[in-house]
Amino acid sequence: MLNSLYEILMPLRAAKNLDKLPVNAVPAPEFLYVHLKQHEGAEAAPVVKAGDEVKAGQTIGWAMDFMSADVHAPMDGKVVGIERQPNPYGGFSSVVVIKTEGKRKPVESTPDPDYLSKSNGELLHRIRRMGIMCEGPAPPSIHSIFNPYMCPSRLVVHVGRDPLPPVDTLIVTAIDEEPIVSINQYMITRQSNDVPEAIKLMKKLSGVNGRTVLACLDTQRKEAEKAASGEAEVKIMSGRYPGTLRELTVWRLTGREIPAGASPMSVGVAVIPLRTAIAALKAVRDGIPQTSMIVTVAGDAVTPPQTVDALIGTPARDILKFCDVPEAPIKKLVFGGPIRGKSQFSFDMPLTKGVNTIVALKADKLVPIAENNCINCGACVEFCPARLQPNMLSRHCQFRVFDEIVKKHITACLECGVCGYICPSRRPMLQYFQNAKQQMKLPRKGNML
Ligand code: SF4
Numbered sequence: 001m002l003n004s005l006y007e008i009l010m011p012l013r014a015a016k017n018l019d020k021l022p023v024n025a026v027p028a029p030e031f032l033y034v035h036l037k038q039h040e041g042a043e044a045a046p047v048v049k050a051g052d053e054v055k056a057g058q059t060i061g062w063a064m065d066f067m068s069a070d071v072h073a074p075m076d077g078k079v080v081g082i083e084r085q086p087n088p089y090g091g092f093s094s095v096v097v098i099k100t101e102g103k104r105k106p107v108e109s110t111p112d113p114d115y116l117s118k119s120n121g122e123l124l125h126r127i128r129r130m131g132i133m134c135e136g137p138a139p140p141s142i143h144s145i146f147n148p149y150m151c152p153s154r155l156v157v158h159v160g161r162d163p164l165p166p167v168d169t170l171i172v173t174a175i176d177e178e179p180i181v182s183i184n185q186y187m188i189t190r191q192s193n194d195v196p197e198a199i200k201l202m203k204k205l206s207g208v209n210g211r212t213v214l215a216c217l218d219t220q221r222k223e224a225e226k227a228a229s230g231e232a233e234v235k236i237m238s239g240r241y242p243g244t245l246r247e248l249t250v251w252r253l254t255g256r257e258i259p260a261g262a263s264p265m266s267v268g269v270a271v272i273p274l275r276t277a278i279a280a281l282k283a284v285r286d287g288i289p290q291t292s293m294i295v296t297v298a299g300d301a302v303t304p305p306q307t308v309d310a311l312i313g314t315p316a317r318d319i320l321k322f323c324d325v326p327e328a329p330i331k332k333l334v335f336g337g338p339i340r341g342k343s344q345f346s347f348d349m350p351l352t353k354g355v356n357t358i359v360a361l362k363a364d365k366l367v368p369i370a371e372n373n374c375i376n377c378g379a380c381v382e383f384c385p386a387r388l389q390p391n392m393l394s395r396h397c398q399f400r401v402f403d404e405i406v407k408k409h410i411t412a413c414l415e416c417g418v419c420g421y422i423c424p425s426r427r428p429m430l431q432y433f434q435n436a437k438q439q440m441k442l443p444r445k446g447n448m449l
């Protein structure tokens with residue numbers, strides 16, 4: 001069984017050589033749609049109004065709770081309205097609509113060469129004000145990762161447990177979690193000059209008192225060793241999904257298992273994606289807020305796959321047009337990776353800070369999923385990396401038997417999607433688990449970095 005499942009999962013490997021391709025900047029569209037909820041926590045409060053002129057990098061939304069971060073204008077323009085619109089990751093949120101002016105230009109920066117002499121509190125405050133986030137549906141911010149006790153959604157999993165141990169292992173990972181995504185790999189190749197300083201900053205913020213690891217793929221060994229510059233030991237890891245997930249990276253590098261629903265900090269490990277570490281460095285050193293994203297554009301409707309630099313708020317339609325991808329054959333548009341990404345219902349959905357990939361699929365690649373009956377083949381149990389019983393868990397989620405859902409350890413689910421990927425009945429396993437966690441207000445994967 002295991003051999004055949006291994007073959008099934010073979011396509012789920014990290015993208016190769018996408019990091020070597022040129023990265024072109026998508027021109028500014030006529031209108032940018034900047035969501036004020038692009039992060040974990042509460043929606044940011046608008047500090048501009050219709051008719052205001054804004055400059056690139058100007059704050060347009062203030063963080064309203066500890067977990068959220070500020071939102072900035074991606075380029076010069078005029079605010080034409082603030083509207084409630086569908087959020088790419090579900091629900092509705094306020095959107096600042098900006099009519100852009102002129103060509104893209106670098107954001108005005110406020111450098112601070114002496115940033116390393118600042119306290120961690122001051123640095124984290126500046127990072128928060130610059131709006132630096134990780135990727136994912138409700139991406140956590142750097143300041144909330146390093147202050148787990150301050151975050152209500154994480155505090156709940158620490159209640160009744162021992163205090164968090166000191167961080168003895170810092171993992172800066174240049175491996176993207178999902179197949180075909182290549183953003184962190186790109187950072188090693190194209191922004192290697194910033195890697196040592198970014199690692200040094202993460203060491204300071206995490207207070208690590210042991211080893212620091214730069215995890216990368218075998219194909220990037222040389223670049224990683226050069227980029228690490230002695231600031232971290234380089235560890236070569238497999239790019240085979242789901243081994244690329246943060247939880248399994250921690251287990252493979254330290255042998256420690258993260259308790260169900262807890263963050264790596266609970267076992268003394270801090271894990272930071274390299275892209276986020278470099279964005280944090282640029283925030284504190286150069287004073288550059290997060291106003292754009294490097295995005296992988298892939299899927300069978302995109303030949304060849306591309307990596308582009310697009311302003312936050314750019315509609316997917318403009319990014320696809322820039323990549324010469326015709327809309328007509330696309331039957332499914334996904335923000336995020338191919339396994340756990342979110343399907344979008346319109347090409348007008350704009351880029352947010354959580355989106356690192358746009359996947360465009362034609363009809364012949366789509367495998368329909370439906371609430372079919374489980375045939376008890378056991379494949380999902382065999383291959384679940386969290387050693388759960390996805391077959392039973394999915395039935396309890398389907399019929400909302402909440403007591404049993406808890407007893408079957410849903411908080412240990414990594415939301416890897418492997419069970420749904422291999423299920424011969426094509427049951428919507430991941431959707432069952434995510435929906436149940438949302439209804440029961442349990443911590444979601446992605447919020448627990
Ligand atoms: S998504 Fe499925 S396979 Fe992955 S950890 Fe959860 S139950 Fe296991």
Ligand code: SF4
Pocket residue numbers: 373374375376377378379380381390391394419422423424425426427
């Ligand atoms: S893989 Fe699908 S059909 Fe097989 S046991 Fe799991 S849920 Fe049931």
